[in-house]
Amino acid sequence: NAGVTQTPKFQVLKTGQSMTLQCAQDMNHEYMSWYRQDPGMGLRLIHYSVGAGITDQGEVPNGYNVSRSTTEDFPLRLLSAAPSQTSVYFCASSRDRGFEQYFGPGTRLTVT
Amino acid sequence: AQSVAQPEDQVKVAEGNPLTVKCTYSVSGNPYLFWYVQYPNRGLQFLLKYITGDNLVKGSYGFEAEFNKSQTSFHLKKPSALVSDSALYFCAVRDKTGKPGNQFYFGTGTSLTVIP
Numbered sequence: 001n002a003g004v005t006q007t008p009k010f011q012v013l014k015t016g017q018s019m020t021l022q023c024a025q026d027m028n029h030e031y032m033s034w035y036r037q038d039p040g041m042g043l044r045l046i047h048y049s050v051g052a053g054i055t056d057q058g059e060v061p062n063g064y065n066v067s068r069s070t071t072e073d074f075p076l077r078l079l080s081a082a083p084s085q086t087s088v089y090f091c092a093s094s095r096d097r098g099f100e101q102y103f104g105p106g107t108r109l110t111v112t
Numbered sequence: 113a114q115s116v117a118q119p120e121d122q123v124k125v126a127e128g129n130p131l132t133v134k135c136t137y138s139v140s141g142n143p144y145l146f147w148y149v150q151y152p153n154r155g156l157q158f159l160l161k162y163i164t165g166d167n168l169v170k171g172s173y174g175f176e177a178e179f180n181k182s183q184t185s186f187h188l189k190k191p192s193a194l195v196s197d198s199a200l201y202f203c204a205v206r207d208k209t210g211k212p213g214n215q216f217y218f219g220t221g222t223s224l225t226v227i228p
Contacts, residue, residue: 004155033216040121042202042220043156090155097206098144098163101216103155 002026006091006104013081013111021076021107023091031094032074033058033101034066036087043090049074081111114139116205118219125193126227133188133222135203145186146204146216147177156202162186173197193226200224 007022025032033048045058047066055066063085065077074093078085088108092101115138125131137143144163148156160171167179177188186203203219 035218040220043218045216092156100146100158100161101156102158103148105155106153 004091004093004102004104006089006107008107009105011107011109013078013109015081015083015111017081019078019081021078021089021091021109023074023076023104024072025074025091025093025102026072027093027095027102028071029093029095029102030071031096031101032068033092034064034074034076035090035092036060036085037090037106038087046076046089078109083111085109086111114205114207114217116203116217116219118201118203118222120222121220122223122225124225124227127195128192131190131193131197131224131226133201133203133224135186135188135219137184137186137203137205139205139207141207144206145177145179146206147171147175147186147188148202148204150200150202150221152199159188159201195226195228198224198226 004025030051034046035043037043044060046064049055049068052068052071055068068074088106090106091104094101117136146161147159150156159175160169162169162179170176175190179186200221200223202221204216206216
C-alpha cells in the first residue's frame with residue numbers, strides 16, 4: 001500500500017493564481033480531510049469528507065474548494081491564491097470516526 | 113465547543129530520563145483521544161489512541177498515555193527518553209457522538225528535545 005500520497009511536494013504561486021493540490025489514498029478509507037499547518041497554530045481543518053459525494057467545511061474553509069467523486073481521491077482547490085495561504089498542507093484519511101488518521105507527506109505552498 | 117490544549121510549547125529532558133507531554137481536552141461527549149508525532153519535514157505519524165477500557169494505553173516506540181476522565185487529561189509518557197524521540201508531538205480529540213462528520217481537533221503541538 002502506498003498509503004496517502006500528495007502532489008506536488010512544493011509549489012510557489014503568485015497572488016491570484018489558482019491550483020489544485022492532489023491527494024489520494026489506497027486504503028479504501030471513507031473519511032478524508034485537508035489540514036493546514038502554520039507555526040504556533042497546530043493543524044487546522046480546512047474541509048473534510050465522510051464518503052464519495054459528501055464534503056463539509058472545517059475550521060478555515062474560505063478560499064478553498066473540495067470535491068470527492070471517488071473514494072480514493074480528495075483534491076483541494078485554491079481559487080485565487082493569497083499570501084495568507086502560504087502554509088504546509090496535509091491530507092489525511094481514516095477508516096471511521098474511532099480510527100486513527102493516516103497523513104500524507106504534505107505540500108509546502110508559498111504564495112508571493 | 114471541542115478543543116485540545118497542550119500547555120507546554122517545549123519540553124526538554126535528558127536522555128534516559130522519563131518524559132511527559134501534557135494534553136487536556138474539552139468535548140461535549142465522550143472522546144476518542146490520539147497522540148501523533150511529527151519529525152521535521154514529514155507528515156504526522158500515529159502513536160496511540162484511547163477508545164474505551166483501560167485508562168493506560170500503550171503505543172508505538174515505547175510510548176504510553178494515561179486517560180484521566182476527571183481531569184480531562186491524556187498525557188503522553190515514556191519511561192526512558194531517547195535522543196531519537198526528539199520531535200513535535202500533537203494531541204488530538206474526536207467526539208464519539210454528534211454528527212457523523214465530527215472530525216479531529218488538534219492541539220498546537222509540543223516540541224520535545226531529548227538532550228544526550
